[in-house]
Amino acid sequence: MPDVPNRTEATADRDRGGDRDRAGDRHRATDRLAELIHGKLSVLTQLRELARQQLDLVDKGDMSRLLSLLAAKQALLNELGRVERDLDPFRDEDPVAREWKSADERQRCRQTAEQCNLLLKEIVLLETQGESELTHRRDDVAARLQGVHQAAQAHNAYTAVPAAVHGPFDVSSES
Numbered sequence: 001m002p003d004v005p006n007r008t009e010a011t012a013d014r015d016r017g018g019d020r021d022r023a024g025d026r027h028r029a030t031d032r033l034a035e036l037i038h039g040k041l042s043v044l045t046q047l048r049e050l051a052r053q054q055l056d057l058v059d060k061g062d063m064s065r066l067l068s069l070l071a072a073k074q075a076l077l078n079e080l081g082r083v084e085r086d087l088d089p090f091r092d093e094d095p096v097a098r099e100w101k102s103a104d105e106r107q108r109c110r111q112t113a114e115q116c117n118l119l120l121k122e123i124v125l126l127e128t129q130g131e132s133e134l135t136h137r138r139d140d141v142a143a144r145l146q147g148v149h150q151a152a153q154a155h156n157a158y159t160a161v162p163a164a165v166h167g168p169f170d171v172s173s174e175s
Helices: 007-060 063-091 103-159
Strands: none
Touching: 007 063, 007 103
């Protein structure tokens, strides 16, 4: 009679397979987390480059190219929003409880997340500088326009003085 595994051995084999499946699921989750964090780094790197270009265009006063750049930047901000939403399920997890394939993978993901945080701080700083420069330029243009408006009002006031209403002024004396 052939060897037939008893119920205990079959159950143990199935359970070991189940353990592997559960571990595989947990590893897939951390693989997905690492993939999302890497994607976030990629988007933030592109946003930093655009923020630098934006600051340069503001300094040059090149508003037409600035508008094109802002459109490209909006697309990246939308992508960043998508990545952040995909990361939401991981936010409530205990990072220590996550099962990684290796300690090196955990460390790489942690370092990538730290790079993301540093990039985000740099981007915020560049954005603040750009906003400040744009505000300064706006105020300067407003002051110039105010000066032109005042000059136009003065010019209009002088040119609007009607000619003598009561006839010419006689400066001769007849006494």
